[in-house]
Amino acid sequence: MTTTDVPPAFSGAEAAPGAAPAELAAAPGASTAGRPPRNGRRRRAPASEEQRTAVSPQDWRRPRVRFSLTATHLVLLALLVVWGIGPIVLLAKFAVTPTQDILRTPLALFPHGIAWGNLAAAWNDVRISHYFLNSVVVAFGAWVCQIVVATTGGYLLSVLRPRYATALNTAVLATLFVPAVVLLVPLYLTVLRPPAGPSLLNTYWAVWLPAGASAFNVVLVTRFFDSLPREIFEAARVDGAGPFRLFWSIVLPMSKPILGVVSVFAVIASWKDFLWPLLVLPNPDLQPLSVRLPALQATTDLGVLMAALAISTIIPVLVFVVCQRLFLRGAGLGGAIKG
Amino acid sequence: MTLDTGPRTRLGTRPRTRSRTGPRPTPRSRRRAAPGGRLRGGGLSTFVFALPLLVIFGVFSWLPIGRALVMSFQKTNLLTSTWVGLDNFRAVLEDPLLMTAIVNTSWFALLALVLGYPVPLIAAVLMSEVRRRKGLYSALAYLPVVVPPVVAVLLWRFFYDARPEGVFNSLLGGIGIGPVPWLQSPTWAMPSLVLEATWAAAGGTMIIYLAALTGVPPELYDAAEVDGASIWRKVFHVTLPHLRGVLLITLILQIIGTSQVFLEPYLFTDGGPADATLTVLLLIYRYAFGQSLGADYGKATALSLMLALFLALLSLVYLRVTRRWSTT
Numbered sequence: 001m002t003t004t005d006v007p008p009a010f011s012g013a014e015a016a017p018g019a020a021p022a023e024l025a026a027a028p029g030a031s032t033a034g035r036p037p038r039n040g041r042r043r044r045a046p047a048s049e050e051q052r053t054a055v056s057p058q059d060w061r062r063p064r065v066r067f068s069l070t071a072t073h074l075v076l077l078a079l080l081v082v083w084g085i086g087p088i089v090l091l092a093k094f095a096v097t098p099t100q101d102i103l104r105t106p107l108a109l110f111p112h113g114i115a116w117g118n119l120a121a122a123w124n125d126v127r128i129s130h131y132f133l134n135s136v137v138v139a140f141g142a143w144v145c146q147i148v149v150a151t152t153g154g155y156l157l158s159v160l161r162p163r164y165a166t167a168l169n170t171a172v173l174a175t176l177f178v179p180a181v182v183l184l185v186p187l188y189l190t191v192l193r194p195p196a197g198p199s200l201l202n203t204y205w206a207v208w209l210p211a212g213a214s215a216f217n218v219v220l221v222t223r224f225f226d227s228l229p230r231e232i233f234e235a236a237r238v239d240g241a242g243p244f245r246l247f248w249s250i251v252l253p254m255s256k257p258i259l260g261v262v263s264v265f266a267v268i269a270s271w272k273d274f275l276w277p278l279l280v281l282p283n284p285d286l287q288p289l290s291v292r293l294p295a296l297q298a299t300t301d302l303g304v305l306m307a308a309l310a311i312s313t314i315i316p317v318l319v320f321v322v323c324q325r326l327f328l329r330g331a332g333l334g335g336a337i338k339g
Numbered sequence: 340m341t342l343d344t345g346p347r348t349r350l351g352t353r354p355r356t357r358s359r360t361g362p363r364p365t366p367r368s369r370r371r372a373a374p375g376g377r378l379r380g381g382g383l384s385t386f387v388f389a390l391p392l393l394v395i396f397g398v399f400s401w402l403p404i405g406r407a408l409v410m411s412f413q414k415t416n417l418l419t420s421t422w423v424g425l426d427n428f429r430a431v432l433e434d435p436l437l438m439t440a441i442v443n444t445s446w447f448a449l450l451a452l453v454l455g456y457p458v459p460l461i462a463a464v465l466m467s468e469v470r471r472r473k474g475l476y477s478a479l480a481y482l483p484v485v486v487p488p489v490v491a492v493l494l495w496r497f498f499y500d501a502r503p504e505g506v507f508n509s510l511l512g513g514i515g516i517g518p519v520p521w522l523q524s525p526t527w528a529m530p531s532l533v534l535e536a537t538w539a540a541a542g543g544t545m546i547i548y549l550a551a552l553t554g555v556p557p558e559l560y561d562a563a564e565v566d567g568a569s570i571w572r573k574v575f576h577v578t579l580p581h582l583r584g585v586l587l588i589t590l591i592l593q594i595i596g597t598s599q600v601f602l603e604p605y606l607f608t609d610g611g612p613a614d615a616t617l618t619v620l621l622l623i624y625r626y627a628f629g630q631s632l633g634a635d636y637g638k639a640t641a642l643s644l645m646l647a648l649f650l651a652l653l654s655l656v657y658l659r660v661t662r663r664w665s666t667t
Contacts, residue, residue: 060470
């Protein structure tokens, strides 16, 4: 090989042998998809998913660096395990531990046996099943409301774009900068006595409808619709599709990724919400889990309470484990769509 | 309505933008002006699509915002409202609890910064170097974020059991410290709240940093290596300077978030002991919905507007920073 070949090939040829095994090993473990071809990275492909960091592959081959970094990462992993699953594992343990053991020796491993009865007592006697169902109903309605407003609104602002679209867009965007605190009292009074119709207090509408007024969703969906190719809309229009047909058969099916993201965030936010349902659903029979749990703690046996807490954690954790990629890439989401 | 809106998701947009489209994102206006983009759907069907947005935002967003402005100058008792000028604001400012609430909220915000700000950054920079099972690391760090906040607070309330047999006290007792009175002492109550809040929120911030780290231009590292920079120098002179913008944004967002803290003080201590954890939002809640005060909607709205003004100033800074940062 002539020396003239070396400089351009240097970065690729030098780095590849050291990097290849690690990358091959990393590929199945990593959660990111759509990885570009490996050698593309060395050529500095700008859209590369495999990022370049402060520690170069050359650095990795130095034994001292390799050792100290691996050690640091192991320590980090241990800390993360304690941080991330420590409390959750403890909660799971408490859920099946007799109350006396939880109180006397919280960290001992089942000195007096496992109390599976806690779970049954929580589910039936404390009516967690009932509140669980309430939570599901609340989350489902909030989800429907958010999806309807966000998709129709996004379609209006991005595709139909009537003359007042700019003004409407500004009005929606402006609400992003109004902190939720300001809305708390006036929104409560609005729900108490809406401009038209009966009071929404103690009805699920009081939770569902305000959830729909999420400017964040509308912005997210509008941006996504903006990125859809206009040519397809034109073609559909030439073929005789009206605005409804275009919305239902073209735009919505093309928007599954963004609708997935909005859905997951909607469900999780609704599952977490506390203050608002507390205010507008004073009737205990209607309250979702998040509101009911604090009220239960005073009157419920500790072991049963822990079981109730564990039950209400299961759904969000399961959703997270299943849709991990959606969550962890959600942070970079709006930008991935269009900055 | 959620008080816990997703700033973390809104935030992380920037770094991705950079990595995908290079340092200068395509301006939206260009796409907007694309020829033939406008689709005239006729008046009626357009209106049908506008209806959900107009009704929902009108009734549950724009109307309450307008109402907040009006109500702060009124005395309201649900049936009748009378104009009282600046009386509500005066009453709020004369309330001795206001100062307590402001000091407590600032103390919470400060502690949250000291505890919660560096941890995700260090973790993210270290994690970006992980070569195997990176997904496992970020999943573990993010897991507390998905635990419902109410569950987290109730669980941690038990962890903070002040007896020597309490979870944290028996852990600390193992290394000869304690027992710490945690939530029962005015000194320890606030740090305890902050610790739990940090546990619950740090994962979200870390994901933002991880996303931002993917946006560091590789050329910079190559250039630094050609110049013979050590790993530490690369971290301090390439990685961290590149995160400057995100760091400032998370800082502002964290301050905005912590000034509205409600759940922790409400559920852990209900403002106690001796008002040591009474925050501004808790005071607003008490004005409007509290047992003893209660139903003073004008006063509550006045205080929330004052808080909002402060937050708006912060948002303005945030906006200016993001704009400058995304165009340079």
